[in-house]
Amino acid sequence: MDTAVWLQSGLTAPILLPLTGALLAFVMRRRATPIGLLSVVALLGAVILQVPSLFADGPQRLAIGGWGAPLGVDLYADGLSVAMLLMTAVVGLGISLYAAAYFRDTPARGQAFWPLWLLLLTALNALFLSADIFNLYVTLEILGLSAVALTAIAGGADALVGAMRYLLVSLLGSLAYLLGVALLYHAYGTVDIALLAERIAAEPATWAAMGLMSAGLMLKTALFPLHFWLPPAHASAAAPVSAALSALVVKGSFYLLVRLWIELFGEIAGGVATLLGLLGAAAVLWGSIQALIQTRLKLLIAYSTVAQIGYLFLAFPLAVGTGATAWSGALYLALSHALAKTAMFLVAGNLLRFGGHDRIADLDRVVQRLPLSMAAFALAGVSIMGLPPSGGFIGKWLLLEAALTEGRWGWAIVIILGGVLAATYVFKVVGYAFTQSENPHQAQPVPATMEWVAFALAVAAVLMGLIVSQPLIVLEIGNPFGIQAEVAVQ
Amino acid sequence: MTPMGFGARAGHLLLIALLAVIFGGLALAVLSLPSESPGLSAQVEAAMGETGVTHPVTAVLLDFRGYDTLLELVVLLLALAGVWSLAEGSPFADRRPGTMLDRLSRFYAPLMLLVAGYLLWAGSASPGGAFQAGAVLGAAGVVLTLTGWRLPVALAGWPLRLILVSGVSIFILVGLVAFFFGAVWLDYPLEWAGALILLIEAIASLAIGATLAALFLGGRPEAHP
Numbered sequence: 188m189d190t191a192v193w194l195q196s197g198l199t200a201p202i203l204l205p206l207t208g209a210l211l212a213f214v215m216r217r218r219a220t221p222i223g224l225l226s227v228v229a230l231l232g233a234v235i236l237q238v239p240s241l242f243a244d245g246p247q248r249l250a251i252g253g254w255g256a257p258l259g260v261d262l263y264a265d266g267l268s269v270a271m272l273l274m275t276a277v278v279g280l281g282i283s284l285y286a287a288a289y290f291r292d293t294p295a296r297g298q299a300f301w302p303l304w305l306l307l308l309t310a311l312n313a314l315f316l317s318a319d320i321f322n323l324y325v326t327l328e329i330l331g332l333s334a335v336a337l338t339a340i341a342g343g344a345d346a347l348v349g350a351m352r353y354l355l356v357s358l359l360g361s362l363a364y365l366l367g368v369a370l371l372y373h374a375y376g377t378v379d380i381a382l383l384a385e386r387i388a389a390e391p392a393t394w395a396a397m398g399l400m401s402a403g404l405m406l407k408t409a410l411f412p413l414h415f416w417l418p419p420a421h422a423s424a425a426a427p428v429s430a431a432l433s434a435l436v437v438k439g440s441f442y443l444l445v446r447l448w449i450e451l452f453g454e455i456a457g458g459v460a461t462l463l464g465l466l467g468a469a470a471v472l473w474g475s476i477q478a479l480i481q482t483r484l485k486l487l488i489a490y491s492t493v494a495q496i497g498y499l500f501l502a503f504p505l506a507v508g509t510g511a512t513a514w515s516g517a518l519y520l521a522l523s524h525a526l527a528k529t530a531m532f533l534v535a536g537n538l539l540r541f542g543g544h545d546r547i548a549d550l551d552r553v554v555q556r557l558p559l560s561m562a563a564f565a566l567a568g569v570s571i572m573g574l575p576p577s578g579g580f581i582g583k584w585l586l587l588e589a590a591l592t593e594g595r596w597g598w599a600i601v602i603i604l605g606g607v608l609a610a611t612y613v614f615k616v617v618g619y620a621f622t623q624s625e626n627p628h629q630a631q632p633v634p635a636t637m638e639w640v641a642f643a644l645a646v647a648a649v650l651m652g653l654i655v656s657q658p659l660i661v662l663e664i665g666n667p668f669g670i671q672a673e674v675a676v677q
Numbered sequence: 678m679t680p681m682g683f684g685a686r687a688g689h690l691l692l693i694a695l696l697a698v699i700f701g702g703l704a705l706a707v708l709s710l711p712s713e714s715p716g717l718s719a720q721v722e723a724a725m726g727e728t729g730v731t732h733p734v735t736a737v738l739l740d741f742r743g744y745d746t747l748l749e750l751v752v753l754l755l756a757l758a759g760v761w762s763l764a765e766g767s768p769f770a771d772r773r774p775g776t777m778l779d780r781l782s783r784f785y786a787p788l789m790l791l792v793a794g795y796l797l798w799a800g801s802a803s804p805g806g807a808f809q810a811g812a813v814l815g816a817a818g819v820v821l822t823l824t825g826w827r828l829p830v831a832l833a834g835w836p837l838r839l840i841l842v843s844g845v846s847i848f849i850l851v852g853l854v855a856f857f858f859g860a861v862w863l864d865y866p867l868e869w870a871g872a873l874i875l876l877i878e879a880i881a882s883l884a885i886g887a888t889l890a891a892l893f894l895g896g897r898p899e900a901h902p
Contacts, residue, residue, distance in 0.1 A: 213758060213841070258741045321742075336758065339759075376715030
């Protein structure tokens with residue numbers, strides 16, 4: 188068998204490895220933890236192996252079943268896809284190591300966790316690799332269902348109510364997306380993104396499909412004012428699940444929206460890009476202010492996610508005219524947010540395990556007792572605020588650059604204001620961590636793994652600010668942001 | 678009905694107006710579509726000779742877009758994994774069925790197995806196939822459960838779970854067969870395609886039937902035998 192087929196077939200590995208792991212973990216419940224950890228390590232290896240061939244041969248396309256579009260389903264990996272796969276694998280490994288320690292005392296929950304978590308990784312990887320809008324719908328279904336089931340694992344009324352609402356929202360989003368797929372298929376006779384891009388025209392069916400698919404994905408990404416479901420679901424889930432939801436799951440639907448926007452809808456959207464940007468700006472301000480007034484740490488972090496998602500949507504209007512800078516900025520922010528937000532939620536899990544609560548005002552000098560966790564929180568906070576050196580700084584800097592080169596001061600002010608508000612809510616937590624509480628509490632031991640994983644991810648978020656050029660080069664392999672088209676227009 | 682405040686009523690009216698606008702817009706978009714869709718029927722027809730089956734729906738589901746179908750099987754398994762993560766054990770207490778139900782189910786259950794087998798076989802040439810056969814198998818499982826039949830304890834643990842994952846597993850494994858022929862994943866060699874598709878469908882219908890019946894049962898049967 189020739190090497191080209193082998194290399195192409197490597198594209199299925201990020202999907203098949205966690206899927207096989209999920210099946211094994213489901214059947215062999217008692218071995219679920221080692222199976223899960225092995226699968227995630229193998230996944231990271233498989234994704235890293237994709238990088239050299241990406242540099243050497245550019246974007247890869249694989250026609251599953253040998254058919255090719257439009258009859259079959261194609262996988263497609265360019266720099267953007269591989270960057271998202273890398274983010275998922277790295278954050279996924281961190282969450283897996285944490286979860287292995289987190290669920291040690293509750294084996295029944297752990298056994299339920301692993302198959303669902305591996306299926307969530309399968310769905311994310313399949314989503315990042317798919318080039319077919321119907322296949323993407325199926326991946327969205329697996330992603331949504333596994334995320335809901337994982338939310339419910341925490342048990343208790345809060346988690347179940349949050350999960351139920353999440354389920355309904357997720358289904359509504361999927362159905363809106365599917366209706367858009369049906370309209371596009373009827374109008375253009377294909378569900379392959381590349382073929383659709385050639386055939387798509389500005390007509391009512393396309394506008395309706397754009398509205399439906401964008402609305403469905405905005406709902407799933409929790410863009411203001413469709414964010415109402417996120418804080419209860421993300422705050423009530425178990426710590427590793429909260430981290431996965433905030434760091435990875437919302438990025439899946441965001442990635443898909445960016446893809447559709449660049450390939451299909453961008454040309455015909457007109458003022459819709461500005462609308463998305465305005466909603467993003469509102470999300471930055473509203474989410475940050477809500478985060479500031481929360482009294483519970485996990486809710487604060489969840490509202491911070493609402494605000495950070497808002498930043499990602501600023502790229503839609505900013506990309507008009509500046510193209511790659513704005514998209515690179517938003518995606519760089521998405522990647523570093525994944526690392527930083529995972530670290531924050533894992534720290535919140537450590538504090539919950541340590542003190543039995545997550546009331547911010549009662550943190551009670553936790554900095555002396557869990558110094559590693561609080562250091563992780565502060566480092567992750569640096570990236571969330573967008574202070575140098577951190578991945579968050581680079582992302583926001585690129586967005587700011589895109590805003591300023593075109594003289595769009597309004598967007599620039601939102602970007603800076605969001606950073607100031609983020610600094611305020613991060614320092615609020617850090618401040619309480621130093622002060623003595625009036626209600627001292629019994630402390631429980633926290634496994635060292637849980638602290639070190641959070642710390643390592645926070646350090647990685649900061650490192651993203653020091654190693655900038657390589658991730659940016661990877662992101663732009665295969666020209667995912669359609670720069671050639673921009674030049675031609677100019 | 679409790680009286681609504683002005684704000685709530687205005688909110689309702691606003692919601693109705695918004696939904697009406699969305700509905701109107703969608704209706705316009707649908708009406709604007711050409712009644713003849715370009716579709717892919719002609720291309721499917723042209724490629725049928727390379728699939729090893731003769732029914733176009735089966736060809737699309739198992740061959741052209743087999744990857745989608747594999748992921749749909751994952752969705753079904755995931756639904757069950759989700760239910761099992763919520764509920765420990767089956768909420769069904771043992772009950773004694775009436776004479777009528779008892780006799781009828783003894784009569785129906787084998788018949789349903791036969792119907793499932795036929796649907797599976799028919800799928801290669803006419804409408805039918807794994808999902809239909811699996812649905813009938815699942816219904817047989819529901820009827821048996823309702824009449825007090827229980828899976829033997831020895832089978833309720835890993836053997837049942839193995840059957841539940843068998844549909845997705847066989848799909849992945851058959852897909853890997855392609856590697857021996859120098860082809861990409863899920864590309865069945867033509868001379869084997871018909872037989873391989875039937876193998877996938879047979880095992881998938883068993884897995885689908887087991888999953889549907891287990892979903893009806895609610896919790897993991899092993900937890901409360």
